[in-house]
Amino acid sequence: MAVTEEARAQAKRPPAPTRLIDPDRYTSREFARLEFERLWSRTWQLACLDSDVPNPGDYYEYVVGDWSVVIVRNDDGELKAFHNLCAHRGRRIKSGCGNAGQLQCPYHLWTWDLDGKLAHVPERETFCEFADEDVALQPVLVDQWQHWVFINLDPQARSLMDYLGELPEILAPYRFDRQYKWSSRATRVKANWKAMVDAFNEAYHARGIHPESITFINYTDYEVRLLGDHSLMIIPFGMPDTESVPTVPDYQEMMDAMEWSFAAFGEDTALVDFLRRCHLEPGQELRELMVPLMRGGMAQSNIDVSALDDSQLVDDWHFYFFPNVIINNFSFGYWLFRFLPDADDPNYTRCDMWYFHRVPDTVETLPPPEPHLVIPEGETCGAVMDQDLGNVPAQQAGLRSPAAPAFRLSSLETRISHMHDVIDRYLAGD
Amino acid sequence: MTSSTGTWPATDAVALVRVLPADAALEVDAGESLMAAAGRQGWFWPTVCGGNGECGTCWAVVDSGAEHCSAMEDAERATLRKGMKANEPRARLACQVRVSGPVVVTRRSVKAPAKEGERA
Numbered sequence: 001m002a003v004t005e006e007a008r009a010q011a012k013r014p015p016a017p018t019r020l021i022d023p024d025r026y027t028s029r030e031f032a033r034l035e036f037e038r039l040w041s042r043t044w045q046l047a048c049l050d051s052d053v054p055n056p057g058d059y060y061e062y063v064v065g066d067w068s069v070v071i072v073r074n075d076d077g078e079l080k081a082f083h084n085l086c087a088h089r090g091r092r093i094k095s096g097c098g099n100a101g102q103l104q105c106p107y108h109l110w111t112w113d114l115d116g117k118l119a120h121v122p123e124r125e126t127f128c129e130f131a132d133e134d135v136a137l138q139p140v141l142v143d144q145w146q147h148w149v150f151i152n153l154d155p156q157a158r159s160l161m162d163y164l165g166e167l168p169e170i171l172a173p174y175r176f177d178r179q180y181k182w183s184s185r186a187t188r189v190k191a192n193w194k195a196m197v198d199a200f201n202e203a204y205h206a207r208g209i210h211p212e213s214i215t216f217i218n219y220t221d222y223e224v225r226l227l228g229d230h231s232l233m234i235i236p237f238g239m240p241d242t243e244s245v246p247t248v249p250d251y252q253e254m255m256d257a258m259e260w261s262f263a264a265f266g267e268d269t270a271l272v273d274f275l276r277r278c279h280l281e282p283g284q285e286l287r288e289l290m291v292p293l294m295r296g297g298m299a300q301s302n303i304d305v306s307a308l309d310d311s312q313l314v315d316d317w318h319f320y321f322f323p324n325v326i327i328n329n330f331s332f333g334y335w336l337f338r339f340l341p342d343a344d345d346p347n348y349t350r351c352d353m354w355y356f357h358r359v360p361d362t363v364e365t366l367p368p369p370e371p372h373l374v375i376p377e378g379e380t381c382g383a384v385m386d387q388d389l390g391n392v393p394a395q396q397a398g399l400r401s402p403a404a405p406a407f408r409l410s411s412l413e414t415r416i417s418h419m420h421d422v423i424d425r426y427l428a429g430d
Numbered sequence: 431m432t433s434s435t436g437t438w439p440a441t442d443a444v445a446l447v448r449v450l451p452a453d454a455a456l457e458v459d460a461g462e463s464l465m466a467a468a469g470r471q472g473w474f475w476p477t478v479c480g481g482n483g484e485c486g487t488c489w490a491v492v493d494s495g496a497e498h499c500s501a502m503e504d505a506e507r508a509t510l511r512k513g514m515k516a517n518e519p520r521a522r523l524a525c526q527v528r529v530s531g532p533v534v535v536t537r538r539s540v541k542a543p544a545k546e547g548e549r550a
Binding site: 245 | 474476478479484485512513514516538539541
């Protein structure tokens with residue numbers, strides 16, 4: 001029996017990593033400096049959504065470390081990105097987001113058009129002569145996949161589609177083009193950006209940190225796929241955790257837990273309302289009830305999910321976009337988490353939480369995204385997020401101890417060692 | 431003794447705890463946790479951490495006899511605050527609570543032990 005179980009798990013996951021992870025990678029300023037110099041300077045990174053800059057003149061500032069990039073929609077409707085940096089004396093030109101016919105530095109009012117060409121220098125004759133091109137805004141690579149706008153600080157970078165690899169094809173049936181951001185929040189958390197990524201990239205922690213969901217999510221028997229620099233885990237919903245739930249869960253308590261967990265993310269709990277009217281036959285799994293209910297509910301909402309198989313319909317297809325974007329991806333929408341390193345302190349991360357929903361196929365134009373909400377550090381981001389946001393800083397604190405050992409990982413956590421392998425490739429300059 | 435436990439039979443055990451809706455009658459020794467007593471008497475009580483007060487999975491709602499329950503420690507309170515019973519003031523962790531008199535709690539997931547070879 002044990003051999004069979006092991007063989008099954010191995011078939012669905014790469015073997016357990018042999019690599020030990022050095023805690024300095026999470027705490028050292030020198031390591032963070034190397035990451036900025038060799039990783040963040042060269043990788044594609046999700047900057048914003050196209051809905052953040054829908055009209056000509058719309059701009060959006062994306063900050064990573066000491067870099068600031070301003071993404072603009074020009075008069076032809078094209079996306080442009082520039083180092084957000086005045087060619088005169090270096091001031092950041094724009095902050096936040098807004099709309100402007102030109103990009104103008106508030107300091108001495110140097111002005112560029114939306115293509116980054118110099119438009120005006122006040123009192124230009126008081127300078128020694130210079131060419132307009134010498135003071136043009138410095139372009140940054142920008143490209144778009146679905147509604148996601150990416151930038152890359154390396155002018156020689158490979159293409160965005162090359163970087164994304166297999167992800168667009170695997171994600172195609174989920175119709176990201178038909179999803180809009182219904183909630184957008186950010187907070188600051190006292191943990192390294194990789195510690196946050198790690199906490200989302202394995203489901204092994206869920207028994208300890210999110211035990212409410214063990215009756216309806218299987219945190220043991222999940223599949224892991226490494227996809228180039230990225231990775232995927234498929235977490236089965238609608239069945240109890242193999243390891244921690246030895247009995248058939250009480251149906252009512254399972255429904256209460258399911259409702260609580262989804263409500264903690266602000267999700268609609270209509271599915272639970274329907275499930276409460278059902279009951280499980282002996283030997284039947286909850287997911288067998290969920291499949292027809294979800295297909296029927298989506299059809300009633302005019303959302304075509306015929307391209308999704310039953311696993312895609314019910315389970316959490318959980319994607320990691322290297323280096324810092326995670327999505328918990330469901331048939332009805334996805335939860336996106338972006339973790340941005342602090343410019344000055346490897347012990348801090350900015351955590352963005354963007355939540356998306358499929359819109360009915362009858363809706364032609366997607367609703368505009370909801371306004372962005374900044375949540376002060378330590379205040380609630382929803383009960384389940386709070387469980388993670390309370391947990392990871394305690395790990396960070398431990399990793400900072402001089403006694404912290406190199407840590408080992410299970411096959412449930414392979415995505416973590418894989419991330420470190422990819423980081424090492426960047427740091428080596430490959 | 432409250433009315434809901436008034437008919438409870440006399441016993442030598444330190445305290446009697448009734449668990450609803452399974453109607454488990456548990457004898458709880460002095461210093462023994464409710465969850466440990468359930469396990470000793472063959473009842474399934476949900477837990478993930480095994481009784482260390484970490485996971486909060488063993489929560490139970492005290493219907494009566496709260497005055498016979500041990501005072502709540504900070505660690506138990508912190509665990510409860512993180513979970514789905516954060517707003518239930520009568521919730522306790524069965525792995526932490528000790529009892530000194532009759533108590534009635536509700537926890538639907540508490541079950542009689544499975545018979546040999548069957549999933550409960």
